[in-house]
Amino acid sequence: MIFISILLYGLIAGLITGLGAVISISIKNITHKILSVSLGFASGIMIGISALSLIPTSLNMSNAGITIAGFVAGGLFLFMVDIFMPHIHKVEADWDGYAKMGYFIALGIALHNLPEGIAIGATSEVSYHMGLVTAVTIGLHNIAEGLCVAMPLCLSNVRKSKIVIITTMTGLSTVVGTAMGMLIGNISTIFIAFFLAFAAGAMIYITSDELIPKSHSSHSEYANVGIMLGFIIALILS
Template identity: 30%
Template sequence: MVGIGLLIPFLGTTLGAALVFFLKDQINPRVQKALLGFASGVMVAASVWSLLIPAMDMSEDMGKFAFVPAAVGLLLGFAFLLLLDEVIPHLHNGATVPEGHQPKKRLNKNTMLVLAVTLHNIPEGMAIGVVYAAAIYGHSQMSMAGALALSIGIAIQNFPEGAIISMPLRSDNKMSKGKAFLYGAGSGAVEPVAAVITILLTSIITPILPYLLAFAAGAMLYVVVEELIPEASLGEHSNIGTIGFAVGFAIMMILDIALG
């Protein structure tokens, strides 16, 4: 059950990347805005219902200070992603100037595009790992069904992410379909790896599980605020991204409550 749950988000990325075999051109800009907004909504809802609220519930014995683990973990999650953004060289889709520390031998554009998506998949893998860890170690605030709901929600939002990385590699960089697919799918491979590492670490430091839940939430929210929402709001028809956000948020909220 746990193994399948850890692989479901990776499956979402892989299926999205496979669209490169069936679509000739890039995703329509309006559709891409909707998908980016949708992914944002899923991640925000997951951060609140699957991570921050359980973190505060686990700390209820602290009384009025039950918010402390959630607040501290959240800020540390933001700080961690900010650090990775500064250290890891990467290039966002549609951008011309790379971000992060650039090595003396500059990486090629394809590698930096994949690193950008891989970087943002790390917090999703951590989030999955920490909720499964909470379920494994018997915390009443987190069930296996709730953890599965998070896996499914992240897999749904990973589907467009896989396409958004593989299709530009094919159309803009003249890469073969097979290679573009491998790059797109590979960008999601970090999620199960990050999830397993998080579970292993949690078995050692169970007392700080509420902090880890909030940490994963902060890292995911950083991605939403720093990248997804700005990209969904660029240019005309930004309301399409807003509608996508609402739909994604509602679906993730329903999944969490119905299955959790």
């Protein structure tokens, strides 16, 4: 019974990512200023989560070598994905670029949600209450992550229903991780540490390659405001 309850909490924490998509599609007119702030906010969130949560936790669970290896592997993984995806050149339509950005972010968030789910499952093995608190905390910042995924997709020709589905599905890796964390109570801390750093490397790559350049392309001052706000939110949630 407890297993099912914690699994349900992990599922809810993951699915609540879709709330960010609902907020995004409810904005009728996404101006360039809103876009710059939103993409900057997504950048700040992803940098903050990586620097303040994923990497420190990875270091605490292992050592610098494992963390660096995972971080580099995450960046290389997204680099390879970028190479094999149909490349979007500047001469092509803007909505194509936004769609690619949205899918990239979705992939990074999905990778990041797996070790978060493991954290829910693993902490619940220590204490039911601790697992519940972890699930609530993760659920709260998943709303912000949902905004990161959905906003670029809103600017492309992706249907609103599809945006909600894609964004929500990025959270499903949370419940997969929760099951892993509970079924493998003493899962190797080295594995978790590597995957946390892997997710950080992937998110930093996305931020550098897609989010920051695009956020500064029209209103850099608004982008900077968004980055600062996103980092502060990540700091509070961490």
